[in-house]
Amino acid sequence: MKYMLLVCGDDTNDASGMAPVEPWVEELGDRGVRLHGHRLALPADAVTVRVRGGEVLRTDGPFAETKEYVAGFDILECDSLEEAVEAAAKHPVATIGAMEVRPFWEDEDAEGRIRRLDAELAEAARTGDADRTLACYAQDAQVVENGRLHQGGEALRKFFAETAPITREVLEFRVHVDESIAFGHALIRTGGKLLRVTTGYRDVGPRWLIVHEHVTEATS
Incomplete structure (x- = not known):
């Protein structure tokens, strides 16, 4: 504790x-x-x-x-x-x-809240709800997808709208938390592709948000 x-x-x-x-x-x-x-x-x-x-x-x-x-x-x-x-x-x-x-005030631990955020992200992607997906990200967040940078609310909204709806199956997910920041490493199957996703999170008080996401196709 x-x-x-x-x-x-x-x-x-x-x-x-x-x-x-x-x-x-x-x-x-x-x-x-x-x-x-x-x-x-x-x-x-x-x-x-x-x-x-x-x-x-x-x-x-x-x-x-x-x-x-x-x-x-x-x-x-x-x-x-x-x-x-x-x-x-x-x-x-x-x-x-x-x-x-x-x-400290007893609450759901940070890793639990981050895993809940990831589950929310998966459900938003499945339903094709770009606004719901965007709510999982900080306003200045950036997503690097196979070398392409999408940064800020409008750019991310357009990117999510173009790629949704999709099934997001999480095969592996590891989280490391260090005070107000955290990093996640995941292996995800989506749209017939296998992706490796490295995610940076920031604690903004009542919840955690994604501030950086790096997505590449898995080679093996």
């Missing part, structure tokens, strides 16, 4: 004796526990945004005036909350600040 580790500094404490963070990052990275993370700029560089009555209100600075502030974040992959707490306790900033450990 994934956990967000919020690294909270305290500007009233002396950090001169704090141990370096790099060994902690390297150790958890080598163990596959720390997936991603980064330092953040100071609260003075923050901008707080609110919308009230349809008006965007922008305030320079953090959301709340406090001695503690979020100085960075880390995304951990742990088997339990106890393991995540243990990892947080070893972070050097824990000796002068605080570490907030918060589980």
